[in-house]
Amino acid sequence: MTRWHVEAVLLDMDGTLLDTEQVYLEASIAALNALGYHDGVVELCHAMIGIPGPDNERTLRDHFGDNFPLVEVNRLFAAKTAEILQAGMPLKRGVIDLLDAIDAAGLPKAVVTSSSRNTAAEHLRLAGIDHRFDAVLTRDDVSRAKPHPDLYLLAAQRLGTRAPACVAIEDSNPGVAAAHAAGAITLMVPDIVPPTDRSRATCVAVLPHLDAVRELLGERLQLASPT
Incomplete structure (x- = not known):
């Protein structure tokens, strides 16, 4: 060889x-679901794997519109991620x-x-x-x-x-x-x-x-x- x-x-x-990708995926889906976003969320979150956060934020705004509550989604995402990672x-x-x-x-x-x-x-x-x-x-x-x-x-x-x-x-x-x-x-x-x-x-x-x-x-x- x-x-x-x-x-x-x-x-x-x-x-x-x-x-951590499974952690981020679970936290992203949970944050979006908590705010009433369900249709196509799993597929959208899969598409964002491996992409930098700022680019994913633009993707979410493009997908859901200018009124998308990005600050609240980020807060819920961070809280869910921290909760999961408490186990290590x-x-x-x-x-x-x-x-x-x-x-x-x-x-x-x-x-x-x-x-x-x-x-x-x-x-x-x-x-x-x-x-x-x-x-x-x-x-x-x-x-x-x-x-x-x-x-x-x-x-x-x-x-x-x-x-x-x-x-x-x-x-x-x-x-x-x-x-x-x-x-x-x-x-x-x-x-x-x-x-x-x-x-x-x-x-x-x-x-x-x-x-x-x-x-x-x-x-x-x-x-x-x-x-």
Whole structure:
């Protein structure tokens, strides 16, 4: 099997490292339902997965009209999210073993997320993995977030390399589009929304979980297995 030339690993946060997309989906639907919005809400919330919050706010206004009570929806969303996360910040399967294997290979790694800087810092802290990364790139670091490539290009630069020499691990179709557009070796581990045909065509592989990612990287990069 051909080895990849990889100098860094770039990882999405929500839905990839942290099992938060289901939390956000549940909180979004609950907030909209509480204010009387029901028709098409589930499909609309699915379409917003992987998209930065400000872009989703515009989507909601476009969909429901100028009188949409955005402030109240955001308040209810935040309250429901906090309620769910009182039980702790859940990690996706295989996170720790993957991070350990990347460390053992001596590769730098960065979080590349559509979340805000404050949210990313708090959620990584709650999950106990905030110290595991050489850089954390958020939507606050660029003028164009995912699905544009800017975050991935900047993340590679921060780690002293170029995107084509990076493996990018994503769960969402917008994230895959961003990583691929940057030229990264893109792997997808779908979370809630399945991969589109375009995502399947642009990914090197679509994998069921991060343990499978670690196994593939072990083959292509000769990563050590966890002890």
